Amino acid sequence: MIKLLGKMFGQVFRNQQGARVVVHASETCAECGSLLAQAADAKPLNALWLCPNPDCPAQVRRGLVHWCSPAAMDIAGGDEKLVALLVGRGLVRDVAELYRLRVKELAALPGLNQDSAQKFFDAITASMKREAWRVLFGLGIPSIGAVEAQLFCRHFATLDALFATGRERLMKLTGVTKIMAGSLTHWHGDPVNRKLVRRLEKMGVNFKCAQE
Numbered sequence: 027m028i029k030l031l032g033k034m035f036g037q038v039f040r041n042q043q044g045a046r047v048v049v050h051a052s053e054t055c056a057e058c059g060s061l062l063a064q065a066a067d068a069k070p071l072n073a074l075w076l077c078p079n080p081d082c083p084a085q086v087r088r089g090l091v092h093w094c095s096p097a098a099m100d101i102a103g104g105d106e107k108l109v110a111l112l113v114g115r116g117l118v119r120d121v122a123e124l125y126r127l128r129v130k131e132l133a134a135l136p137g138l139n140q141d142s143a144q145k146f147f148d149a150i151t152a153s154m155k156r157e158a159w160r161v162l163f164g165l166g167i168p169s170i171g172a173v174e175a176q177l178f179c180r181h182f183a184t185l186d187a188l189f190a191t192g193r194e195r196l197m198k199l200t201g202v203t204k205i206m207a208g209s210l211t212h213w214h215g216d217p218v219n220r221k222l223v224r225r226l227e228k229m230g231v232n233f234k235c236a237q238e
């Protein structure tokens with residue numbers, strides 16, 4: 027029997043039969059101790075094992091790095107190092123809080139100065155005008171990649187209109203799968219996520235889907 031040793035990610039060892047075994051995932055999140063889980067619709071062999079706790083600092087950081095990534099909101103400077111500082115100091119707990127940061131707060135962080143703080147602040151401000159599909163993709167909703175986000179945005183004038191649409195109606199749209207529709211409505215069904223969407227809109231992040 028293969029015995030998985032926690033926190034031995036990527037290590038190779040021999041099992042009781044002497045066969046070489048690679049530990050693909052630790053059993054629990056190294057940061058918050060939650061049991062790792064795979065997405066329900068994922069193929070078990072190649073899917074990532076992820077921490078399911080939304081309040082886990084590792085998940086918060088991962089969500090922020092994804093939001094800032096060039097493929098999503100393209101906020102230059104929002105890399106793992108800076109995000110870890112922002113979360114570690116309690117300055118940012120979710121993506122909406124990025125839009126409340128002040129240059130003064132940023133400039134006081136180790137490794138930053140007035141110039142780099144201003145640059146990061148300007149990049150955050152500029153991201154408010156990004157296409158709405160980037161916002162949708164940036165939210166990190168399971169099964170909603172960049173392609174799926176673009177597809178949803180072609181069907182709706184605003185993200186509000188998209189989020190106000192039920193699963194059954196979404197499934198009838200061209201190109202929208204049952205998994206995509208279910209994932210989106212399930213995500214938006216969580217009051218915490220609904221509130222996050224409202225806060226982002228209030229901050230002035232673009233929710234208008236471009237008419238192509």
Ligand SMILES: [Zn+2]
Pocket residue numbers: 055056057058059060077078079082083084085
């Ligand atoms: Zn965790």
